[in-house]
Structures are given as C-alpha cells and as structure tokens.
C-alpha cells in the first residue's frame with residue numbers, strides 16, 4: 001500500500017493525479033486551501049481511506065499540522081508531491097507587485113515550506129519520495145513569462161539541491177510540464193502548442209513517479225524542444241525568443 005500526499009490537489013493536474021493514483025491503488029491525502037473543493041476531490045477517489053486536509057503552503061504551521069495528522073493516520077508517508085502553484089500573465093515594467101509577491105510566496109516559498117515539512121515528516125522513516133513541480137517555463141527566462149518563470153527556475157534549482165543533499169535517503173523527483181489545460185492556462189489568450197489535458201498529464205506523471213528518472217518532463221516533443229532552446233548560446237537564444245508570446 002502506497003500512502004501519497006498531494007499538496008495542491010483541489011483542481012487541475014493535482015486533482016487529476018489524485019484520481020489517477022487512487023485508481024492505481026494508492027491511498028491519497030489531498031491538500032490545498034479550498035476545503036469544499038478538497039472534499040469534492042476526496043469523494044471522487046476510487047478505493048477507501050483517502051483523506052482531505054486543508055493547508056496553505058505559504059504558512060508552514062498549517063503544513064506541519066497537516067503532516068502531524070498524516071503521521072497519526074498513516075505512520076509512513078511514501079510520497080509527498082508539491083503541485084501547488086499560481087500564475088497570472090504579466091509584463092515586466094507593468095507588474096502587479098502585490099500579485100507578484102503572492103506568486104513568489106506560493107510557488108517558491110511554498111516549495112521551501114513543503115521541503116522542510118516533508119523532511120521533518122520523513123526523516124524518522126526509512127525512505128520515501130519527495131516530488132516538486134516546476135515547469136518548462138523555468139528552464140530559461142522567456143519574454144512575457146515573469147514572475148512565474150523565475151519562481152519555477154527557483155523550484156528547479158531547489159529540486160536539484162534536494163536531490164544532491166538528500167538523494168541518498170529519499171527518491172527526489174522534479175516534474176516539468178509543458179502546457180496543460182487547467183484554470184492557470186485558461187488565463188492565456190495566446191496559442192499553447194502541444195497542450196494536453198490534466199488527465200493525460202496525470203498518467204505521464206504517475207508512470208514517471210515509478211521510474212528511475214529524476215525529471216518527469218512532458219509532452220516530450222515540447223519539453224525536449226524547450227531544453228534545446230535553453231541550451232542555445234546567448235545571441236541565438238535571444239534572437240530565437242524575440243517577439244515570442246509565452
């Protein structure tokens with residue numbers, strides 16, 4: 001039996017992943033801020049024993065309290081998956097700074113709060129998996145992608161450091177999706193190449209969680225293209241992304 005805690009599971013990819021992992025026989029705890037939405041997700045999960053615990057990733061006390069509840073319920077937590085995220089399209093020079101601080105707080109401080117909580121919960125047990133969700137948008141700064149892209153670059157860096165420092169004790173993984181249909185991408189007005197459904201993303205992630213790979217990136221044609229773009233020398237990179245809408 002695998003006990004899986006998904007943080008950021010009241011909608012979108014996190015919700016679809018909870019449904020997919022429950023279908024595969026895992027016991028899932030879904031966490032986010034919206035208690036009503038969480039309960040609705042919990043009720044959709046196949047099998048028994050699933051939990052819904054409210055927490056806000058920007059407030060580590062709420063994450064630690066959720067972790068305590070899980071320790072009492074499960075003793076062993078096998079996977080902790082950080083899926084929480086926020087995105088608002090903005091342009092440098094016209095940033096909504098209050099919204100910018102909130103996005104940084106959720107996406108980046110939330111990731112640090114989750115890692116601290118995960119390590120405090122898992123240190124006492126043998127093994128476990130800690131998974132952070134970044135984005136292909138974090139590979140290299142693209143036009144019209146801030147502040148979101150900078151937070152995802154931070155998450156990618158954090159996941160790499162976590163793997164380097166704790167990879168001998170825990171299975172550390174990084175998820176970097178391309179475009180996935182959700183309330184985040186519903187805010188975009190531009191064409192999103194190779195966009196996939198949250199259900200398809202969840203299946204790819206669920207397979208990746210059981211693989212030996214560190215990074216789960218998808219859809220492959222898009223994410224490999226994004227990797228190659230990021231590797232270009234500066235002059236080629238900046239001329240390639242000039243005028244790009246992201």
Ligand SMILES: NC(=O)c1ccc[n+]([C@@H]2O[C@H](COP(=O)([O-])OP(=O)(O)OC[C@H]3O[C@@H](n4cnc5c(N)ncnc54)[C@H](OP(=O)(O)O)[C@@H]3O)[C@@H](O)[C@H]2O)c1
Pocket residue numbers: 007008009010011012013014031032033034035037055056057058082083084085086087106110133134135136176177178179180181182183184185
């Ligand atoms: N959709 C894409 O194309 C795409 C691409 C690359 C990466 N991603 C990443 O994938 C992850 C899931 O996003 P999504 O597209 O599925 O969007 P989504 O449907 O908006 O899901 C975001 C989840 O994060 C939770 N959340 C937000 N702020 C939170 C907070 N302060 N504390 C706890 N939970 C919080 C939300 O629940 P509450 O509002 O109830 O708290 C929700 O469950 C995010 O990290 C996103 O950056 C998405």
